[in-house]
Each structure stands twice: as C-alpha cells, then as structure tokens.
Amino acid sequence: MNDRKENKAKSRRDFLQSTARYTLAISIGGIGGLVASKSKTGDYLWQIDPFVCTQCGRCADECVLTPSAVKCFHAFDLCGYCDLCGGYFKPGVMDLNTGGENQLCPTAAIKRNFVEDPFFEYTIDEDLCIGCGKCVKGCSSFGNGSLHLQINQDLCVNCNQCAIARMCPSDAITRVPASNPYKVKGDFIKSNT
Amino acid sequence: MNKNLIYLILIVCGLAIAYIMVGGLFKNELKKTTKNPYEYDLGDINKIDPEMIKYKETKRIGLSFAEPKVVDYSSGYLAIGFENQLQMIDTSGREIFNKAVSGPITSLKLSKDNLIYLGCKNHIEKYNTNGDLIETWQEIDPSTYITSIALKDDYVFVANASGAVVLQYSLTGEILHSFDGKNRTDSKHGFIIPSPYFDLDVDSGGELWAANTGVQAIENYNLDGSLRAFWGASSYDLKGFIGCCNPAHFSILENDSFVTCEKGLVRIKIYLPSGELESVVATPDDFSANSIPPDLTSDEMNNIYILDISRKMIRKFERKETS
Incomplete structure (x- = not known):
C-alpha cells in the first residue's frame, strides 16, 4: 500500500517535471520559430x-x-x-x-x-x-x-x-x-x- | 435552454460566418473588376476617317514557322525571315523553299536578280533562290544590330541601329563608307535611334531614304552621307508620327510614294513622295492590341504586304477601286 503511494507520488512528481519541461521546450521552440519566421519575412x-x-x-x-x-x-x-x-x-x-x-x-x-x-x-x-x-x-x-x-x-x-x-x-x-x-x-x- | 433555440442560434451563426466568408470573396472579385479611375484614354486619336482608308485586305497567308520577323518582295516572290529560319513563297502562298539559318534574322532584302541579303544581327549572309548560302560577310562588331538593308546599283546599304549609322558595302561585302547623318548644316544631331527600328529603302531614282525614328522623319541622303531632304513631323495627328521610334518601318512604292508603319498605335499609311499624307492602308483596329509593329513590303502593282507578327500571317492590302 505504501509502495503504491510512493509510486503514485513519484508519478505525480514526474508528471509535473515532464509537463514543465515540455512547456518550456514548446515555449522556446515557439519563440524560436516566431523569431525565425520574423527574420524570414524581413528578408x-x-x-x-x-x-x-x-x-x-x-x-x-x-x-x-x-x-x-x-x-x-x-x-x-x-x-x-x-x-x-x-x-x-x-x-x-x-x-x-x-x-x-x-x-x-x-x-x-x-x-x-x-x-x-x-x-x-x-x-x-x-x-x-x-x-x-x-x-x-x-x-x-x-x-x-x-x-x-x-x-x-x-x-x-x-x-x-x-x-x-x-x-x-x-x-x-x-x-x-x-x-x-x-x-x-x-x-x-x-x-x- | 430550449434545445431548438440552441440549434437555431447555431444555424444563424453558421450562416453569418458563411456570408462573411463568401461575401468577402465576391467583394474581392468585384474590386478586381472595378473601373480604373486613372484610365489612360486614347480619345479620338485611334479613330480614323473611313474616307481616308483607301485600301482593303484581300488575302491572308498563314506562316508555318515561329517568330516571323521580316518580309520583302521581289519579282513575284516573298521572302520571310523568322528567328532562325528563312522561307520563300510565291504570292499565292506556295512554298519555294525553307532553310534553317544560324540567325538571328533581323533584316532581309530581296534583290531584283533574286538574291537574298539576310541581316543576321551583326553580319550579312547572302543566299540564292534555292536557299543556298553564297557568302557570309565579316561580322561588324558584337554590338551591331542590323535592322535594314537597301540596294542601289553596286552598293548595299546596311542600317546599324545600335550604332545609329548606315554602312555602305560593295556587292562583295567590303565596307566602303559609313555615315551617322551628323554632317548636316542645319542641325547638330544625326540619326537618333532610341530602339531597334531603323529602316532604309531606295526609290526609283536611286535615292537612299532612312527613317530617323528619334525625330519622326524620313530623310534622304547622298552617297557621301550628306542630307538632301527630309519630311515628317512628330504629332498625334494622323498626318504625323506619334511618340518615339517612328516610323518603325517603311517601304517605297513603285510610284515613289512611301508606305509607313508606326509602333504603339499601329497605323499603316501612304505618303506622297513630297511627304504629304495620301491615305490609310490599315488602322489600329486591324491589328491585335499591343501588336509588334509589322514589317511591310510592296509589289509592282503597289499592293502592300504586311507581316502581322502577332497573328503569324502575311496580309495583302490592295487599293480599293474608285468609282
């Protein structure tokens, strides 16, 4: 029962970490894409x-x-x-x-x-x-x-x-x-x- | 909320979105076809008094090769120069020969003894009526652009539009003399050739005439290059020539009248030897819009043969019978 609780807690931590990581990656990617597209338009x-x-x-x-x-x-x-x-x-x-x-x-x-x-x-x-x-x-x-x-x-x-x-x-x-x-x-x- | 009411709202919203989208498209199309408030209006200058038109079209000869450029007539035959092809036909349209040439053909002259002088941009090639190459004259220089060839006795006159000079050759291809028209006493300028339209012809008395297109004049020169006479005026009026580079082409008839062709507003007109407008052969309505000015030539009966470049055909115009 305790193990299950521990696993569940770990999963939640992993989930939060993963979410944060992906959000950051998407944001950076998005900003990068935007910058790239802006610079392309400027050309x-x-x-x-x-x-x-x-x-x-x-x-x-x-x-x-x-x-x-x-x-x-x-x-x-x-x-x-x-x-x-x-x-x-x-x-x-x-x-x-x-x-x-x-x-x-x-x-x-x-x-x-x-x-x-x-x-x-x-x-x-x-x-x-x-x-x-x-x-x-x-x-x-x-x-x-x-x-x-x-x-x-x-x-x-x-x-x-x-x-x-x-x-x-x-x-x-x-x-x-x-x-x-x-x-x-x-x-x-x-x-x- | 009533389910039907929700459906009704959704349908109304859908229709509104569709109307905006489709309406926007139609609005765009309508805008694309709206009248131009800055329309260029030619007014009456392309309208020609029907009384002035004394020629009628009597024959059309379709051409089988691409990019017709120049035409000339002699002794019942028409020679047509295409970009890289020389063709000879009789006046009924029957082919005598066709021959691929190196080109690019920029001018052409048929002699009375049926030799064909072909201006190929910067040099002259001479062919017989079987289409056999007899001579190739030495290239002048790479920038040369030969726009016309005229024959007088033992001389061949060649118009070089890029240098705005007329070259006088012997019949064997030796350059004897050249002149730029500047040695005239009444004016500082000589030939002014703003674009590759610089035509020459010789009348029945052996006088050399050149189209000084920059000043809209046809000028008569002595063998030494001195100016003898000129006529022509820059004008929107039918009597004159419009804009720059006109007359783009001309040919001298058997009675020493001139048949001229203008670029821009394509008008084919006959002028008396004195330079007075006599009649109109073809009007702008006879040609496609934005037509390339057609080269032209004439036969012993003063019939006019016009090379309609856009429609790829030779069009014969004969004088209307007067009652």
Whole structure:
C-alpha cells in the first residue's frame, strides 16, 4: 500500500517535471520559430514586376499609405528623350508645351526639361507621384516603356500581406529577396522573370 | 435552454460566418473588376476617317514557322525571315523553299536578280533562290544590330541601329563608307535611334531614304552621307508620327510614294513622295492590341504586304477601286 503511494507520488512528481519541461521546450521552440519566421519575412520585400503590371490604377488607391508607396521609376537608358512623350502629354494634344491642360499626370509629377535639340528629359517628383501608372501606360503605348511602376522600399512598410498585391488583377506584385529589392527596367529584363 | 433555440442560434451563426466568408470573396472579385479611375484614354486619336482608308485586305497567308520577323518582295516572290529560319513563297502562298539559318534574322532584302541579303544581327549572309548560302560577310562588331538593308546599283546599304549609322558595302561585302547623318548644316544631331527600328529603302531614282525614328522623319541622303531632304513631323495627328521610334518601318512604292508603319498605335499609311499624307492602308483596329509593329513590303502593282507578327500571317492590302 505504501509502495503504491510512493509510486503514485513519484508519478505525480514526474508528471509535473515532464509537463514543465515540455512547456518550456514548446515555449522556446515557439519563440524560436516566431523569431525565425520574423527574420524570414524581413528578408523579403514586396515588389512589382513591370513586365506583368497592367497599370490598372489600384496601386494608387489600395496601398495602406497615402500617397502610395508605389512610384513611377524612369529607366533613362531606355528613354528616347522625345519631344512628343506619350508618358508626359495627354493623347491628342496639339501644343507640346508644359501647360497643365497638356499634361497626362493627374498630379503633375513629371518634370520636362529641355536638354538640347531635339532632346527632352523627363524626371519624376516622387513627392507628387501617387503611383497611378497613367504615364506608364502612355509611355508603353507610344514609347519604349522606360517609365514603370516600382514599390519604393524606403516608403513601403512591408505589410505581412500587401494590400495592393491582394487587389492586383495581374498578380504583378510578389515577394522579392531584400538583397535585390527592385525590378527596375533596363537592369531587369523580361527573360529574367 | 430550449434545445431548438440552441440549434437555431447555431444555424444563424453558421450562416453569418458563411456570408462573411463568401461575401468577402465576391467583394474581392468585384474590386478586381472595378473601373480604373486613372484610365489612360486614347480619345479620338485611334479613330480614323473611313474616307481616308483607301485600301482593303484581300488575302491572308498563314506562316508555318515561329517568330516571323521580316518580309520583302521581289519579282513575284516573298521572302520571310523568322528567328532562325528563312522561307520563300510565291504570292499565292506556295512554298519555294525553307532553310534553317544560324540567325538571328533581323533584316532581309530581296534583290531584283533574286538574291537574298539576310541581316543576321551583326553580319550579312547572302543566299540564292534555292536557299543556298553564297557568302557570309565579316561580322561588324558584337554590338551591331542590323535592322535594314537597301540596294542601289553596286552598293548595299546596311542600317546599324545600335550604332545609329548606315554602312555602305560593295556587292562583295567590303565596307566602303559609313555615315551617322551628323554632317548636316542645319542641325547638330544625326540619326537618333532610341530602339531597334531603323529602316532604309531606295526609290526609283536611286535615292537612299532612312527613317530617323528619334525625330519622326524620313530623310534622304547622298552617297557621301550628306542630307538632301527630309519630311515628317512628330504629332498625334494622323498626318504625323506619334511618340518615339517612328516610323518603325517603311517601304517605297513603285510610284515613289512611301508606305509607313508606326509602333504603339499601329497605323499603316501612304505618303506622297513630297511627304504629304495620301491615305490609310490599315488602322489600329486591324491589328491585335499591343501588336509588334509589322514589317511591310510592296509589289509592282503597289499592293502592300504586311507581316502581322502577332497573328503569324502575311496580309495583302490592295487599293480599293474608285468609282
């Protein structure tokens, strides 16, 4: 009877010890897993594939930031530096001047500067750009597609689930390694996709 | 508590959860199809007055190889260059020969004596009408990108888009001269070639014409590379060329008019030798959206043959009969 009591007591002690040990192990494992998963998430960032993007306009409105972390980037090496720039001018304009009524960008974020005859340079004012992609559509319709959308990683808060990616109709936004955070045209060519 | 009441509450909860889940899914789908508030609206620029369209499509010839690139016509035959294949057909579509070549084919010219000059990126290959390789000319340099070949008497003119120069060869493949169009008195710039569209052709008087796509002009050059004349304007208007790199292709008809092809908004138009817009051959509606600008050529009757790259076919356009 006493032995049984002793065994029972030992079992309870063992049980408590085992429980404590397993609880500790699970906690450490859980914390380790969480840290590992956090660090893995930190190694990847959201980015737009410019060759998949259809300039649907959602990047401007769906980002949790206002204005959006998506901005227009300009691959100068692809640009024709044209007088009549499809990304700068509204279709059908007659006068190629910087009048607001002629500009395609809804926020006048593209600056047109005369370089030398017949070249004009187009630069993006990121503070004004809302990432609507209207200029990108114009550029790819009539030009070389040098204007394209990218998520500015300096602005992006890297949400666990990117609100724009969730709404992107062409699934152009995916995770990319933090070591290679941009898919800028020129460096990044279609065959790389 | 009443058992039935509990069941009722559970069913209501279940339905509420299902509604939230399924409703959420549909909401997402709806959002994916919502209208773009920043839609790029072409407006009226892709609308063309039907009165201006003076050509009709009369024939389509399907192509059997992948990746058609370039086309040319001479003496009843059409030569088509694919990525790594050369094919010759007659105008009914009957194959004369096809031959695998090293490629990549980037331009092609059929001579009056039925020799085929093939621009293979950075060198020229010469074939006869049986498809036999006659000569391979020396490679220019690795960065060369040959986009057009034109023939005049004893000379072969070759457009190198990457260097924005025209090379003048002898018929045996010796480079005699090259020019970049800069030796003009009225302007500092020469050829401005922002993308690999740089076409050449020779008119009935033996004059060499080149498409200076960066300034949307077609320019006439002397043999020494000096500019003689030019026409063309950058404009959204039908009379001009839109954006950069236009006209992407052109060909000179028997009556020395020009047939041009634009990239972006694919429009095939006829210009008089003076550069005045005469008519429209094909409109953007005749091509798939985002089409690659098609190469084109013409026959002795001024019929236009368009290489529709997206649809993998040659489309023949003839002038409508006027009443």
